[in-house]
Amino acid sequence: MSSQALEPFVIVAIDGGAASGKSSSARALSERFNLLHVDTGSYYRALTSELLAQGVDAGDIPAVTSALGGLRLGTRVDGRSARMEINGRIAGEEIRSREVNEAVSHFAALPVVRQALLAYQRGQADVARARSFRGLVMEGRDIGSVIFPNADFRFFLEADPAERVRRRAREGQEDSIAERDRLDSSRRASPLSCPAGAVAIDTTRLTLPEVVETMSRAIASRLSPA
Ligand code: CDP
Ligand code: CDP
Secondary structure, three states: OOHHHHOOOEEEEEEEOOOOOHHHHHHHHHHHHOOEEEEHHHHHHHHHHHHHHOOOOOOOHHHHHHHHHOOOEEEEEEOOEEEEEEOOEEOOHHHHOHHHHHHHHHHHOOHHHHHHHHHHHHOHHHHHHHOOOOEEEEEEOOHHHHHOOOOOEEEEEEOOHHHHHHHHHHOOOOOOHHHHHHHHHHOOOOOOOOOOOOEEEEOOOOOHHHHHHHHHHHHOOOOOOO
């Protein structure tokens, strides 16, 4: 048997509020350990952008359900990142627009929307295996609680709201962070919260390399750096 066959397939879940540092740390871990990086926030954003383009209102559940039924979801792997295709097309920068920032949490609160992405998100582990990655690092709001509750590593990132607003502003983005956090934390379907057993990291006064180092030390107990 080759040594590769003995190597574990590792699933890393990272959850947290807006601008807590999920994407940057997930990207760094994907490079360090050769994991497929899955940004599920971009999936909710792409769905939102598509539904808005179709003129669908988040308050009109029958219209949302009907529109979702017409969408075919696929995956394209770009380097170490998974990208969601909707009817064969990958969304662009419009998913970071103010319209999407304001609407995404309203769509994401709908069970029918979460259901539409549930099996698809779990299936990303098969995509990672098929592409010979050593595992998957998936970030979002409910990865360690709902999508992969048995993930090998579950991290929950926190940071003071004022610091998170500063981070977004430094990126030149106008974002409704407080409002999204409020909606994401208070919804009934898969609310944002630190699941029991997850490792919480307060990143307010940590640099990104320090956050990545903390996570890497834990992961390296199972997987050597690539
Ligand atoms: O980058 P940022 O943390 O600001 O947000 P994001 O990860 O791009 O997620 C955008 C929105 O999608 C969130 O505010 C949630 O409403 C929703 N989302 C979710 O409900 N569940 C996930 N697993 C990921 C995102
Ligand atoms: O994915 P999420 O919205 O949680 O956050 P991000 O996009 O990874 O991080 C938002 C911004 O904060 C980026 O520009 C990061 O470089 C920065 N950041 C930071 O300054 N210090 C940290 N400890 C983590 C992230």
